[in-house]
Amino acid sequence: CISQDIDHILETQSALAVDLGGTNLRVAIISMKGKVVKKYVQLNPKTFEERIELILTMCKQAMADAVHLNCRILGVGVSTGGRVNPQDGIVLHSTKLINEWSSVDIRTPLSSALHLPVWVDNDGNCAALAERKFGHGKGIENFVTIITGTGIGGGIIQHNELIHGSTFCAAELGHIVVSLEGPECMCGSHGCIEAYSSGLALQREAKRLHDEDLLLMEGMTVNNKEQVNAIHLIDAACLGNSKAESVLHTAGTALGLGIVNILHMINPSLVILSGVLAAHYENPVRQVISQRALLSAQDTKVMVSELEDPALLGAASMVLDYTTRRTY
Amino acid sequence: CISQDIDHILETQSALAVDLGGTNLRVAIISMKGKVVKKYVQLNPKTFEERIELILTMCKQAMADAVHLNCRILGVGVSTGGRVNPQDGIVLHSTKLINEWSSVDIRTPLSSALHLPVWVDNDGNCAALAERKFGHGKGIENFVTIITGTGIGGGIIQHNELIHGSTFCAAELGHIVVSLEGPECMCGSHGCIEAYSSGLALQREAKRLHDEDLLLMEGMTVNNKEQVNAIHLIDAACLGNSKAESVLHTAGTALGLGIVNILHMINPSLVILSGVLAAHYENPVRQVISQRALLSAQDTKVMVSELEDPALLGAASMVLDYTTRRTY
């Protein structure tokens, strides 16, 4: 039995992390130190039944692989778009980005099929947990993460813990409103920062310019109109396209003002920009803070995340922190 | 000596509350139950020295009166405009509404002259403390107070405690931005809800309309142009003045969107509207929430404060809570 105990100690304590996004369904084995040991990616199915089935298939595959990789799986952490009740492991309500994903109990089917404890939270909140455990947020009492991808999400750490709010819609940072009017948003409102500054919003503007033959500069090509996206807009602006520059300026101002609102409401010491557009927004955000924030908030640090998979790492951290801290 | 002890018990445990606003300096004796036993009002002097001197004079008068009123003064609570470091009892920075009121240590001169412990916080934060102890916020874990007076202030209670933030500028709710452009604000920025919806902002618009002879309706008079204010605007709108209605509509939309931003960031269960314009804004705010907030935030309660002197009551509560709870 001694040899068994030693084997047990030599195993790497790990988590299964699941990330449910608008496009992809990802599963990963993640070690205590934040190493992504193995990762699996599939398209996220459009129906509830197919989605749950695929999650289970991928998790079972990962659990089988984990044995050979000498990883001991302590539990499953799920990151998902939408509002989540993490106490009950339920997705309350998602935007149009994920179909058939409202009032969905994720914990019960996963924990009964996999015989593991299951944690669930919003993808933005998971990203903040990832920064707290593995990123720029380590040891920072009050910070905020804002993720600009297809949409915009976020998480707020206050006194070292996530804020979930009274009905679990705190830190819905994509839906901070910065205009009395403004473009339509996926949430049904308009003027939200997601409608100005997300990947989808920039793609919408890129397509609009392309339709009017105003997007492409010398040397730029797109094979297919559907492929026009935020990157073309950024490239065109770099090449001196003033219309593209103006769209990006507005997007940066909107995101910056959303962040100014965060500073004036909860006054974190650090804002972490995450997601594919983070590096692009770093300077505009700093500039808007210097122009529009109160003196007392001027020194707030703005950093770009260095984590590759914040949602997956945060999902894993729910599992890993619980098993070491015994309080969550 | 037994008779002395009984006298002591029969005294009402009370606080001295001081409220420093843009116009007035107010001092009150306030009992444990939130009764304003006696109140003193003077114009707030324009210089630091005169202000501190007047505060001391008024407090000494109140302390002398307290003896005859059988009130035992346990300490002094100060509510003031501007950003405050409550740990050190220092006003860090005020807007133009109060002159010579930045980097000011209030605690030291008051506590050494009056021989009493002194607490200091921002007026909006004090209003939230007042609601927690005496108003709609009693027993509510997460709520927000927003005060529309000359300016706009606020306080956030999260897990039953105020949020102060990393540099003491949390809950600067007047400076939530709801427009990429928008009118200039006292803080130096523009598009803040204070620049749209405060008493000063409405007065600015009322004067503008009056200058163009577009304000007054049949039966309305103003003796002096300087007296034109928010009330005239509200009266004119009630009498069918569509320009005045439009100004008030924008003001209500801006305040409502500011509150939507609060809901999407910290998701309180209750928003308390306070100050002279609170009743006027109640319905517009509810309407904007129903139009622009996420489904999960739609059921947030919106109530109008029933407290007469929230800043004074909150200033007193810092004293009274400390003496009973022994933790602050």
Ligand SMILES: [Ca+2]
């Ligand atoms: Ca979130």
Ligand SMILES: [Ca+2]
């Ligand atoms: Ca405040």
Ligand SMILES: [Zn+2]
């Ligand atoms: Zn939205």
Ligand SMILES: [Zn+2]
């Ligand atoms: Zn302002």
